[in-house]
Structure formats: C-alpha cells, structure tokens
Amino acid sequence: xxxxxxxxxxxxxxxxxxxxxxxxxxxxxxxxxxxxxxxxxxxxxxxxxxxxxxxxxxxxxxxxxxxxxxxxxxxxxxxxxxxxxxxxxxxxxxxxxxxxxxxxxxxxxxxxxxxxxxxxxxxxxxxxxxxxxxxxxxxxxxxxxxxxxxxxxxxxxxxxxxxxxxxxxxxxxxxxxxxxxxxxxxxxxxxxxxxxxxxxxxxxxxxxxxxxxxxxxxxxxxxxxxxxxxxxxxxxxxxxxxxxxxxxxxxxxxxxxxxxxxxxxxxxxxxxxxxxxxxxxxxxxxxxxxxxx
Numbered sequence: 001x002x003x004x005x006x007x008x009x010x011x012x013x014x015x016x017x018x019x020x021x022x023x024x025x026x027x028x029x030x031x032x033x034x035x036x037x038x039x040x041x042x043x044x045x046x047x048x049x050x051x052x053x054x055x056x057x058x059x060x061x062x063x064x065x066x067x068x069x070x071x072x073x074x075x076x077x078x079x080x081x082x083x084x085x086x087x088x089x090x091x092x093x094x095x096x097x098x099x100x101x102x103x104x105x106x107x108x109x110x111x112x113x114x115x116x117x118x119x120x121x122x123x124x125x126x127x128x129x130x131x132x133x134x135x136x137x138x139x140x141x142x143x144x145x146x147x148x149x150x151x152x153x154x155x156x157x158x159x160x161x162x163x164x165x166x167x168x169x170x171x172x173x174x175x176x177x178x179x180x181x182x183x184x185x186x187x188x189x190x191x192x193x194x195x196x197x198x199x200x201x202x203x204x205x206x207x208x209x210x211x212x213x214x215x216x217x218x219x220x221x222x223x224x225x226x227x228x229x230x231x232x233x234x235x236x237x238x239x240x241x242x243x244x245x246x247x248x249x250x251x252x253x254x255x256x257x258x259x260x261x262x263x264x265x266x267x268x269x270x271x272x273x274x275x276x277x278x279x280x281x282x283x284x285x286x287x288x289x290x291x292x293x
Contacts, residue, residue: 021224028220030258039200046196047213049189052221079187085161095151099252108159132273241282
C-alpha cells in the first residue's frame with residue numbers, strides 16, 4: 001500500500017507546497033498593512049526588504065561563489081525590479097483591495113507570457129485580460145467608491161516591475177538561483193530602504209514594528225521562495241504557471257479573511273477573467289516539459 005501512495009505523494013506534495021507558498025505571500029501582504037499607520041507603506045517596504053535580505057544572506061551565504069560581470073548586471077536589474085515591485089504594490093495597497101491590486105499586478109507576468117510566445121492565438125488571452133482590467137477599473141455607481149486611480153496605476157507599475165523581475169531573474173538565476181535571489185533581495189533592500197528611512201525615520205526599527213516586519217519577511221520572502229524553488233523543480237512548468245495563476249484569487253481571499261475587504265460579484269468576475277487569461281496562456285504554452293533538478 002505504501003508503494004501505491006508514494007507516487008501520489010510525490011505528485012501532490014509540490015502542488016500543496018506551492019499553494020502554501022502563495023498563501024504565505026498574500027498573508028504577508030495582508031499583515032504588512034498593519035504597519036501602514038505606524039511607518040507608512042514605504043516604511044513597511046523597507047523593513048520587509050531589510051529583514052528579508054538579512055535572512056537570505058545568513059541562509060544562503062551568496063558571497064561563497066564568484067560572479068561574472070554579466071551576471072552582476074542581470075542580478076542588479078533583477079534586484080532593482082524586485083524592490084520597485086514591492087514598493088509599488090505596497091503603495092497600491094494603501095487605497096486598493098489586496099485581491100484587485102494583485103490582479104492588476106499579475107498583468108505583468110501575463111504580458112511576458114503572451115508577448116514572448118509570438119503566436120497570434122495568444123492575443124485572445126491578452127484581450128481577455130484587458131476585458132478583466134476594464135471591468136475592474138470601470139466606474140461602478142453601486143460602489144461607495146471607485147477603484148483609486150493612483151493605487152491602480154501603482155499596481156500596474158508593480159506589474160511592469162514583475163515582468164522585468166521575470167525576464168532578468170531568469171538570466172540572473174541561470175547559474176545559481178539561490179545565490180542570485182539572496183543578492184537580488186540585498187540589492188532591493190539597498191535601493192529601496194532609504195525611501196522608508198526618509199519617510200518614517202528610526203520608527204521602522206521600533207519594538208512595535210520589528211516583530212511584525214520579521215513575520216512579513218518570513219511569510220513574503222524566505223518561506224515562499226524556498227517552497228517555490230522546491231515545487232518548480234518537481235512539476236512541469238505549465239502546471240507551475242497554471243497554479244501561480246490562482247494568486248489573485250488567493251490575494252482576494254487573504255484580503256477578505258485578514259482585512260475584511262469585501263469585493264463585489266463584478267470584481268470577482270474581473271479577477272476570474274484575468275486568472276482565466278493567465279491559465280489559458282500557460283496551458284497553451286509550448287514549454288510544458290518538466291523542470292529538471
């Protein structure tokens with residue numbers, strides 16, 4: 001009986017861990033909003049990146065292996081994109097519900113998937129995503145307040161940074177993914193932390209902020225990154241991409257559970273449309289081979 005269960009566990013374990021990773025990221029984003037009244041969105045971004053960088057440096061010790069100049073260039077762009085992505089997403093969360101912000105941000109990787117495929121039929125998926133965006137951003141008289149334009153633009157800007165993160169992250173991680181990730185997060189912290197320090201000052205190191213910041217750093221960076229690396233190495237890339245497409249829905253659920261953010265039926269429909277577009281792009285991709293260890 002154990003011989004029968006083993007293959008089932010091997011298939012289901014990476015799926016379960018990836019779902020945990022996505023839930024961890026969105027839970028961390030929900031908890032991060034508790035810091036906004038204390039240090040602002042910029043301060044929350046800074047303390048998360050600083051603590052995450054320390055954790056990753058201690059765990060992976062990236063200085064042990066030398067890097068080429070071209071690798072450093074890719075890691076630098078990757079790190080800056082990562083920092084800006086976090087900064088803009090947290091700015092968006094000030095005024096935009098978590099699920100909607102993640103759905104808007106998710107247009108970045110969706111665009112990368114579509115425009116790198118070079119197939120006409122994939123234009124249908126980007127069209128579907130545009131429909132979802134239009135539903136999200138269209139003025140709705142039934143809502144007490146429309147989606148804040150500045151917040152929406154910040155979320156879309158985070159999506160652009162996510163696209164750069166993917167493109168340069170694949171180059172940076174081609175040699176050593178964990179080393180590149182640790183260095184990238186460190187660069188992100190170096191670039192973005194001063195903004196939070198200027199805005200919030202030494203308050204980001206207060207006893208009320210540091211413990212929450214450490215939880216956010218673990219939930220949003222250290223834990224999900226480790227789980228995603230494990231899952232990606234043990235499942236086909238199309239399955240990985242399809243499951244990642246659920247992130248906007250998980251974000252919406254996290255916002256509902258942790259922050260009490262209620263979405264309308266139309267907003268859930270829009271999020272579902274963007275998820276469908278992302279899944280469609282992934283499932284019709286030619287890259288369906290398993291990733292090797």
